Amino acid sequence: MREPGLEIDAISKRYGDVVALREMTFSVRPGELFGFVGSNGAGKTTTMRIALGVLSADSGAVRWAGEPVTHETRRHIGYMPEERGLYPKMKVAEQLTYLARLHGMSAVDARASAARWAERLGVAARRDDEVQKLSLGNQQRVQLAAALVHEPRILVLDEPFSGLDPVAVDVMSQVLSEKAAEGVPVVFSSHQLDLVERLCDRVGIVRSGQMVADGTVAELRAGGAVRLLVDAPEAPDGWADALPGVKVLGREGTVTEVELGEGADDQAVLRAALATGPVREFARKQPSLTELFRSVVTQEVAA
Ligand SMILES: Nc1ncnc2c1ncn2[C@@H]1O[C@H](COP(=O)(O)OP(=O)(O)OP(=O)(O)O)[C@@H](O)[C@H]1O
Numbered sequence: 001m002r003e004p005g006l007e008i009d010a011i012s013k014r015y016g017d018v019v020a021l022r023e024m025t026f027s028v029r030p031g032e033l034f035g036f037v038g039s040n041g042a043g044k045t046t047t048m049r050i051a052l053g054v055l056s057a058d059s060g061a062v063r064w065a066g067e068p069v070t071h072e073t074r075r076h077i078g079y080m081p082e083e084r085g086l087y088p089k090m091k092v093a094e095q096l097t098y099l100a101r102l103h104g105m106s107a108v109d110a111r112a113s114a115a116r117w118a119e120r121l122g123v124a125a126r127r128d129d130e131v132q133k134l135s136l137g138n139q140q141r142v143q144l145a146a147a148l149v150h151e152p153r154i155l156v157l158d159e160p161f162s163g164l165d166p167v168a169v170d171v172m173s174q175v176l177s178e179k180a181a182e183g184v185p186v187v188f189s190s191h192q193l194d195l196v197e198r199l200c201d202r203v204g205i206v207r208s209g210q211m212v213a214d215g216t217v218a219e220l221r222a223g224g225a226v227r228l229l230v231d232a233p234e235a236p237d238g239w240a241d242a243l244p245g246v247k248v249l250g251r252e253g254t255v256t257e258v259e260l261g262e263g264a265d266d267q268a269v270l271r272a273a274l275a276t277g278p279v280r281e282f283a284r285k286q287p288s289l290t291e292l293f294r295s296v297v298t299q300e301v302a303a
Contacts, residue, residue: 004066005029005185006051006154011060013046013209020046021209023060028185028202033176035196036189037289038206039297044189045082047206048156051187052079064154075103078152080160082189084143088132092123092142095131096149103150110149117145122171137164144172148179155179157188161195173199197289205296212296220292226260227285228269234277243272257285 006028013021021043028034036044049055051062053074062069087095096114097107105113118124121141123134131139144160155176161169177199180186190196196203197217205213205220213220232239233254240248240256245264249257258269273279287295 004063005032006187007061007063007066008047008051009061009063011047011050011057011062013043013050013055013057019209021050021057024206024209024211025060026204026211026214028187030185031180031183032185032202033180033200034185034187035200035203036187036206037191037193037196037203037293038189042206043209044206045158046209048079048158048187048189049081051156052077054081075150076153078147078150078155078157080143080147080157080188082158084139086131086139086143086146089130091128091130092134093118093127095142096145099146100149103152105150113149113151114145117149118142120171120175121145122168137168140164141168141171144175148175153184155184155186155188157186159190160188161190161192169195193290193293194288203289205293207296213292217289217292220289221287224287224292224295226266227287228258228260228266229255229281229283229285230258230269230273230279231255231281232273232276232279235273236276239276240269240272243268255281 004027008024008026010023010025011021012023024043024047038044046055050057053069064073090098093114096118097110100110100113101107118127121144123138123141123145126134126138131142134142140163147155147157160172164172176186176188202214202216203220204211213223227249231254235256240246240258245261246269247259247261249259260266270279270282273282
């Protein structure tokens with residue numbers, strides 16, 4: 001049996017009349033990079049805060065390696081809060097060392113770890129500067145160093161990529177992949193879906209406080225509708241409109257994009273295209289994570 005890792009089991013949470021989470025459920029295995037995506041207000045931050053224990057759930061459980069998460073377990077979680085949490089007037093190295101000490105490291109180990117992570121995240125030259133004097137992107141690098149400095153066994157990061165320049169995005173991506181390769185379960189939220197698609201082993205899409213899709217990008221694709229690209233240069237406008245179960249999504253130049261509904265036949269689309277003249281291309285289109293996400297969010301509006 002595979003190690004269970006971090007399990008979020010049927011967590012519900014209300015803020016007064018607002019239902020923030022409804023039986024939110026997912027798990028992140030050791031060594032897995034899990035992308036947590038959803039619209040604004042879908043419940044990602046609330047879930048992460050509950051996993052960390054800074055907020056309590058109304059019901060449900062958070063487990064690590066099959067056991068309820070305790071105060072002791074939480075010392076081994078590296079957390080990057082959305083609201084960020086650095087002391088503005090403390091110097092970079094001082095702050096990282098302090099946070100490592102707070103998680104139980106010896107003074108010597110804490111200093112060494114602070115220096116190592118400052119170097120790795122490209123802020124070593126600013127080690128003696130107050131955090132408030134750094135640019136926002138550099139503050140964010142320090143924030144990631146703060147989440148990593150005590151060598152956590154679990155990483156929970158709330159929008160770690162927001163506001164970073166492309167070089168910092170690369171550094172952050174590498175660090176997260178390395179941590180996962182060391183066996184750490186890594187969960188992070190992001191609205192940058194191209195990045196999530198590139199980086200993550202698994203993705204969870206949250207809608208209105210519930211996990212509505214959870215799997216590898218390939219698995220999520222398999223659950224979505226089939227789309228076809230048909231390049232038929234002589235086809236008149238509307239050539240595919242009357243085909244049963246077929247929805248025309250658009251046409252660019254000579255290429256028409258269609259979506260196949262329940263019971264629709266791709267061969268019927270091909271025959272209809274050939275009836276108009278030559279067909280230069282007839283292919284299945286792989287939807288991007290952004291397109292999959294949009295279709296889930298659209299279902300929300302339709303529901
Ligand atoms: N302290 C609070 N008091 C009242 N309602 C809250 C509070 N915190 C969050 N909410 C509500 O709970 C819901 C979930 O919010 P949450 O911040 O978890 O979403 P999110 O997915 O992290 O959003 P975003 O992508 O915008 O950061 C929203 O409806 C939000 O307005």
